[in-house]
Amino acid sequence: xxxxxxxxxxxxxxxxxxxxxxxxxxxxxxxxxxxxxxxxxxxxxxxxxxxxxxxxxxxxxxxxxxxxxxxxxxxxxxxxxxxxxxxxxxxxxxxxxxxxxxxxxxxxxxxxxxxxxxxxxxxxxxxxxxxxxxxxxxxxxxxxxxxxxxxxxxxxxxxxxxxxxxxxxxxxxxxxxxxxxxxxxxxxxxxxxxxxxxxxxxxxxxxxxxxxxxxxxxxxxxxxxxxxxxxxxxxxxxxxxxxxxxxxxxxxxxxxxxxxxxxxxxxxxxxxxxxxxxxxxxxxxxxxxxxxxxxxxxxxxxxxxxxxxxxxxxxxxxxx
Amino acid sequence: xxxxxxxxxxxxxxxxxxxxxxxxxxxxxxxxxxxxxxxxxxxxxxxxxxxxxxxxxxxxxxxxxxxxxxxxxxxxxxxxxxxxxxxxxxxxxxxxxxxxxxxxxxxxxxxxxxxxxxxxxxxxxxxxxxxxxxxxxxxxxxxxxxxxxxxxxxxxxxxxxxxxxxxxxxxxxxxxxxxxxxxxxxxxxxxxxxxxxxxxxxxxxxxxxxxxxxxxxxxxxxxxxxxxxxxxxxxxxxxxxxx
Numbered sequence: 195x196x197x198x199x200x201x202x203x204x205x206x207x208x209x210x211x212x213x214x215x216x217x218x219x220x221x222x223x224x225x226x227x228x229x230x231x232x233x234x235x236x237x238x239x240x241x242x243x244x245x246x247x248x249x250x251x252x253x254x255x256x257x258x259x260x261x262x263x264x265x266x267x268x269x270x271x272x273x274x275x276x277x278x279x280x281x282x283x284x285x286x287x288x289x290x291x292x293x294x295x296x297x298x299x300x301x302x303x304x305x306x307x308x309x310x311x312x313x314x315x316x317x318x319x320x321x322x323x324x325x326x327x328x329x330x331x332x333x334x335x336x337x338x339x340x341x342x343x344x345x346x347x348x349x350x351x352x353x354x355x356x357x358x359x360x361x362x363x364x365x366x367x368x369x370x371x372x373x374x375x376x377x378x379x380x381x382x383x384x385x386x387x388x389x390x391x392x393x394x395x396x397x398x399x400x401x402x403x404x405x406x407x408x409x410x411x412x413x414x415x416x417x418x419x420x421x422x423x424x425x426x427x428x429x430x431x432x433x434x435x436x437x438x439x440x441x442x443x444x445x446x447x448x449x450x451x452x453x454x455x456x457x458x459x460x461x462x463x464x465x466x467x468x469x470x471x472x473x474x475x476x477x478x479x480x481x482x483x484x485x486x487x488x489x490x491x492x493x494x495x496x497x498x499x500x501x502x503x504x505x506x507x508x509x510x511x512x513x514x
Numbered sequence: 515x516x517x518x519x520x521x522x523x524x525x526x527x528x529x530x531x532x533x534x535x536x537x538x539x540x541x542x543x544x545x546x547x548x549x550x551x552x553x554x555x556x557x558x559x560x561x562x563x564x565x566x567x568x569x570x571x572x573x574x575x576x577x578x579x580x581x582x583x584x585x586x587x588x589x590x591x592x593x594x595x596x597x598x599x600x601x602x603x604x605x606x607x608x609x610x611x612x613x614x615x616x617x618x619x620x621x622x623x624x625x626x627x628x629x630x631x632x633x634x635x636x637x638x639x640x641x642x643x644x645x646x647x648x649x650x651x652x653x654x655x656x657x658x659x660x661x662x663x664x665x666x667x668x669x670x671x672x673x674x675x676x677x678x679x680x681x682x683x684x685x686x687x688x689x690x691x692x693x694x695x696x697x698x699x700x701x702x703x704x705x706x707x708x709x710x711x712x713x714x715x716x717x718x719x720x721x722x723x724x725x726x727x728x729x730x731x732x733x734x735x736x737x738x739x740x741x742x743x744x745x746x747x748x749x750x751x752x753x754x755x756x757x
Contacts, residue, residue, distance in 0.1 A: 204578035205592040214624030221621070419605050422565070423619035423666070424595030427587075513567050 218429070226436040229409070240405045240441050244492065245448020247398040251391035252488050253453050258387055259479035261380040273340035274354055275367045280308070280334045282362040287335050290360045294339045297356075299349040301342045308335045334364060347374060395495055402441045402499030403506075409437050410507045418513050430508065435500045442496020446489040453480065516540030517705050518564065518674065523573035525559050525729070533559030534570070535729040541707060543673070546700035546737070548716040549709040551726035557709035559729070561678050564707070565599055566590055577674070595623055598667030598675040598704075602682035604659050606651040606666075612638070613647040616665045623670065637665040641695060657688040664695055668704075675699055677708040681715065689715055697721075 230237045278287055287305060295303045306314070311333035316325060339357075341349060350368055357366045410417065413433075420430055457477060464477075518541040525533040534556045541547055549557045562568045563575060566582055574581050577593075585593055606615050613634055620630045638644045641661040643654075651659055660680060667675060677696065681689035693708070693715060700706045700721075710716055716723055721737040 204580060205589065205596050211624070214626075217627070218621070218624065415605065416607050419607060419618065420622065421591075422567075422594065422599060422605070423622055423670075424591045424593070424597075425622045426591040429591075429622060 218432070222433045222436055226433060226440055229437070230440055236405070236408075237441070237444065240401060241444035241448045243401045244398045244441060244445025244496070245452055247394040247401065248445055248449035248488065248492055248495075249452040249456075251387055251394050252449055252484075253456060254383060254387035254390060256453065256457075256477075256479045256484070258380060258383045260477060261376055261383060273338060273369060274350065274357060275336055275338045275369075276357045276360075276363055277365045277367070278335045278337075279362050279364045280330075280332065282335055284335065286361045287337060290357065290363070291337050293356065293360070294337070294353065297353065299342050299345040299353065301340045303337055303339045305337045306335065308333055311336065395491075398442070398445060398492070398495045399499040399502065402438050402445075402496045403502040405441055406434050406437050406500040406503040407507055410434055410503060414511075417508065417511065421511070421513050427508075431501075431504050434504050435497055438496040438498070438500020438503075439493055440496070441499070442492040442494070443489060445496065446492030449492065450485055450488060517543040517578060518707070519574075519576040520560075521574040521576070523563065523570045523575060525556075525563060525568070526571045532729045534563070536573070537726075537729065537731055539724060539731065539734070541705055543705055544700065544703045545722065546697065546706040546719075547708070547722045547724060548719070549707065549724050549726060550711060550713060550716060551732075552711065554728075555726040556729040557711075557726060558678055560726070561599070561676050561707070561709055564676060565597060566593065591622075595619070595670065596672055596674065598670065598672035600660070600663050600667045600675070600677040600680045602679040604663035606659055606662055608651055610650070611647065612643065612649050612651065612654070612662050615651065615662055616647075616669050619666060619670045633669055634665075637669040638662075640668070640698070641665045656683050657691070660684065660688075660692060661695070664692070668699060672704065674705045675707075677706075677710075679710055680708065681710060681712060686715070690718075693719055 276290065284307060287307070291303045291305050294300050308331050312325065312331050315333060339353060341353075354366050354368045357363060417430055457480060461477070520537050520539045523534050523537045527533060537556070537560070549560060551557055559568070563570050563583075564577070566585060570583055573583075575583050582593060607618075610618075616634045616637055617630050620633055625633070635644060635647070638647055641664055643658060643661055643665065646654060646658065651662065654662065660683075664677075664680070667677075675696065680696075681692050684692065689712060696706050696708055697719065708716075723733075723735045723737075724731055725733040725735075
């Protein structure tokens with residue numbers, strides 16, 4: 195007996211058209227807005243909680259980025275300063291400069307001649323008159339070699355050995371401890387950050403899951419009616435996933451605000467601290483990419499939390 | 515072959531009680547049937563099984579020739595979209611207007627806003643509540659709330675309309691009005707099954723009455739005038755709407 199597919203399936207799945215789907219999403223988004231506005235107190239609380247949970251790991255990430263940038267920045271990049279004996283032959287200075295410059299690990303070499311050292315000293319200290327009393331320039335020539343980004347402590351050691359063996363060198367000052375310290379701190383901060391990101395990310399997921407669960411409880415009757423009139427599981431889930439999204443994004447916004455406040459607060463003392471190391475304050479990383487990643491992960495965590503709640507509460511729900 | 519057929523349907527609950535025992539019954543397209551019996555007789559179980567809110571322990575339920583007891587979870591929503599259901603406690607959403615309550619099944623099936631408004635108003639006109647479309651359910655009387663429930667059940671123009679004690683909370687006059695509404699839908703070709711324990715009321719309707727007791731059928735009394743009337747040919751009223 196030839197039976198058409200329609201005869202076998204009296205209730206064909208009507209795939210909603212793209213426009214119908216867009217309308218549905220737009221409507222649900224509107225409703226989500228209303229619901230969030232209605233329960234503004236709760237929503238704000240959720241946002242703040244999620245925001246705090248996100249701000250900590252995100253802030254640590256920024257800190258780690260800045261520490262890493264500091265080790266990579268030109269001023270902060272490790273290097274060594276070679277002081278020559280007073281009255282050393284400028285030829286010897288130039289020779290060593292050339293040797294160091296030719297090495298792969300060296301980014302640049304700056305030579306400060308005896309005369310330049312004196313001029314600089316006078317300029318910075320205003321002790322020009324005092325120095326005028328001296329017959330000879332008491333300041334030595336020096337050169338400073340800065341490592342390429344990515345060069346490590348061993349490269350620095352090798353360089354120091356070369357410089358130390360050169361003619362008429364009085365002293366080689368290696369800024370190794372600074373490098374090592376920052377590298378170590380960066381490593382610790384990275385690990386702590388990863389751990390905190392995991393823990394607090396889980397926290398953010400659980401907060402949204404709980405909040406979405408509450409939203410489901412508040413709308414259980416609606417879920418039942420929707421099931422009864424033939425809403426698909428996707429349709430029933432949708433509003434709650436939007437809740438998760440809104441809670442997550444709101445949390446992301448709060449996190450961004452918290453981080454900017456924190457940056458404002460630490461800006462002045464940090465500038466002072468860096469100033470004492472002769473560095474300019476240039477906080478890196480709080481940019482559009484960072485914010486985009488922050489909001490994207492906030493949204494993702496929110497939706498994951500919502501999915502957890504929906505799975506837990508709506509699976510096997512008795513309709514009547 | 516009837517549009518709805520129960521073949522030896524048994525429903526045993528977890529506590530060992532039997533909601534239905536080997537029940538067999540057939541319902542023609544466009545017929546109107548009352549299910550009656552004391553509470554616990556199996557009326558609600560019958561409707562729940564038909565709505566696939568629960569599955570029978572044994573037996574088959576055929577709707578349009580398909581055994582709906584084995585329908586997949588994925589197809590279930592599409593099956594339910596073709597049924598209208600009315601309950602004693604009407605299940606209206608308190609935080610939505612009458613209009614939005616009635617519109618719910620249409621939103622689920624993705625109707626255009628224009629068609630939603632047109633259909634909702636048509637359904638509300640039919641139950642005589644067009645003037646109250648903007649009100650919230652709590653401002654309506656019980657009878658009006660029940661009629662909103664009916665409007666929601668019929669707004670998609672389902673081929674099958676089920677009602678579980680729709681007049682349970684209403685006085686006799688309002689009850690008669692509500693039953694009259696169901697009769698109107700039957701007259702335009704909808705298959706209507708109404709569970710009611712109000713024997714006097716349903717006797718007066720002159721429709722088929724199936725009496726249940728302890729999950730079994732004790733009598734099947736055919737209707738008099740107008741009952742079991744076949745559906746009009748070419749039932750293509752709902753060509754509009756979904757996209």
